Amino acid sequence: MNSNDLKIFEAAATLGSFTKAAEATFTVQSNVTARIKNLEDEFGAELFRRVSRKVVLTEAGETLLQYAKKIGRLLDDAKSDIQSADKIGGTVRIGCIETTMALKVPEIIKGFAELYPNVELEFYSSMLPALIQDVISYKLDAAFVAAPVNIPDLQQLVVRDEELVIIAGGDVEKLSVLLKQEPLKIVVFGQGCFFRARLETWLGSKGILRYKSTVLNSIEGVINFVEAGIGISLLPAEVVNQYYSKRNIKTFPISKELAAMTTLLIYRNNEIPSKALNVFLNQYR
Known part of the structure; x- marks a missing residue:
């Protein structure tokens, strides 16, 4: 198994099709099938099942998908930190509710960009349940949400009352x-x-x-x-x-x-934050 196998697996899981996964990863369907078969042999479990013309994840596949996302993000963070050893760079994906997106994000970006011009901030707005799930599932690095949030997998910083x-x-x-x-x-x-x-x-x-x-x-x-x-x-x-x-x-x-409303900044507590994420979090620590 290598990181490319996991990228192919993640593409198939996201797109629900080996054919589309092949197109997305610039390979052929037979290679996708072979890579998935190798992963199934290595983990000793079926990762997909066919439903109509789609493929859907099994329970084992769902578990591997979470680890694949985590590994992918860790590799991206490692690459970013190594390539920018003398400066802080990379991308931080931040979620927020509509009012934060419309009114607060511009001032957040302006202040942060002046301090860390090589860090790219990407903002996504959604509802509270989706924001929490997206942080847990590695789609987002952190999110501004309303308290209370009592989830063991998440750390939280109080932003404002x-x-x-x-x-x-x-x-x-x-x-x-x-x-x-x-x-x-x-x-x-x-x-x-x-x-x-x-x-x-x-x-x-x-x-x-x-x-x-x-x-x-x-x-x-x-x-x-x-x-x-x-x-x-x-x-x-x-x-x-x-x-x-x-x-x-x-x-x-x-x-x-x-x-009373307390705004929190939540992020995963089961990993070491990248340099870029860490300096973003430091604004609220």
């Missing part, structure tokens, strides 16, 4: 009056969004179980819809005050327990 507020259209005088509407209308991100989950928890604490949701995928969309009077939402007070203070919206406080 924030206060969440309800936002409503500028013509809303009393939130209590608005909450009596049937059904109440809310403007939220998709399922898995921390802000949506917290808003729904708050509504539940008020005995409001029926509401109509308008689902959007950007913070600008949420602000626009709330300003238009389509519904209420929930966002960090800092975000609203810093970036949307001139918009025709109003904010309303909620109980301290539900208003």
Whole structure:
């Protein structure tokens, strides 16, 4: 077995096809089949099973895929560290929620780039469950997420504490009056969004179980819809005050327990971080 065998295996696992894996790794299908057979013989387990016209991983294949990703990242980190022994370089893949992506990432990149110009930062936005899974599965090096996160495989650094507020259209005088509407209308991100989950928890604490949701995928969309009077939402007070203070919206406080939000930076704890990742983490240590 060599690292190329694992790359071929990972391509087949990702693409679900030996033919597509051959194209992606610039080889022929017979070589892919042979490499996979060698891996199966070495590990003494079947790695794929055929389903219709696709191949899918067995349980043993799923296990090997996690190790293959880990080995691949370690080799990339080693190459980067060795080639840039006199300077810090490489790529760091960072995940974040939508509000961080839209509003905080530019200042993160600017400050970091001035200190480490040879490190490339790649940012990806997603929902909380996906971000956690992507860090665990080596798709991301680290991610900004909302607490709590209690997973043994992950380390965490506290980045900041924030206060969440309800936002409503500028013509809303009393939130209590608005909450009596049937059904109440809310403007939220998709399922898995921390802000949506917290808003729904708050509504539940008020005995409001029926509401109509308008689902959007950007913070600008949420602000626009709330300003238009389509519904209420929930966002960090800092975000609203810093970036949307001139918009025709109003904010309303909620109980301290539900208003509190702690942002964490999570990363894997089962490996030594690359130099590039380590200096990124040092900003928050």
